[in-house]
Amino acid sequence: MTQQALREAVVRANQEIVSAGLVLLTWGNASAVDRNSGLMAIKPSGVDYNDLTPGQIPLVRISDGAVAEGELKPSSDTETHLVLYRSFPNVGAVVHTHSHYAVCFAQAEEPIPCLGTTHADHFLTDIPVTRRLRPEEIEGAYENDTGVVIAELFSDGGYDAEPTPGALVAQHGPFAWGPDLRHAVENAIVLEEVARMAYHTCQIAPGVERADRTLVERHFFRKHGAGAYYGQQ
Ligand SMILES: [Zn+2]
DSSP: OOOHHHHHHHHHHHHHHTTTTTTTTTTTTEEEEEETEEETEOOOOOOGGGGGGGOOOEEEEETTTOOESSSSSOTHHHHHHHHHHHOOOOOOOHHHHEEHHHHHHHTOOOOBBBHHHHTTOSSSSOOOOOOOOHHHHHHHHHHHHHHHHHHHHHHHTOOTTTSOOOOEEEETTTEESSSSHHHHHHHHHHHHHHHHHHHHHHHTTTOOOOOOOOHHHHHHHHSSSSOOOOOOO
């Protein structure tokens, strides 16, 4: 993908998360990487989504976070995105929002439980929640360490970024990702919708059990991996 195409795709994705109802004000950002050039394209800080143009999208070096191209300051969440790309080599795009129901689970410090096939079609596991950041992390390299607690959750918790393409940062909100922007945006939309469904399911039936593993695996692997058969192959 050319740098121009990468920047255009990042503009579209940032507008899609708004039109999908995931973002109020400027509470969200999408990024994507070109692994060949080692560059990340991300929303510039504080620019209205409707006014975004490809030329405004900063290109940031994944290795050290330096701005390689672009006049505008990259999103304040840039360091978090970079840690995710460094930690998850197969991830090509990241979406961060403050979508309502996902934030409610993050603030409650509860994972989004896998209760049915809507969830299982996209996430093989519960959508996990990180530990809280420590005071010295909040006062120090805050955005970097927001990424670190996600990476730590996956390495220590035995999660894999491919079958679990998203997580909640405690007292903050959701990050979703995928091999490309289309999948990352889709996973961000699914994450919010399954949070909403789980919230209401738990109201109808407090203490409801998680979906059967056999059902969850059947649904996930219909769409993912070597044995996938969903859709037009
Ligand atoms: Zn945020």
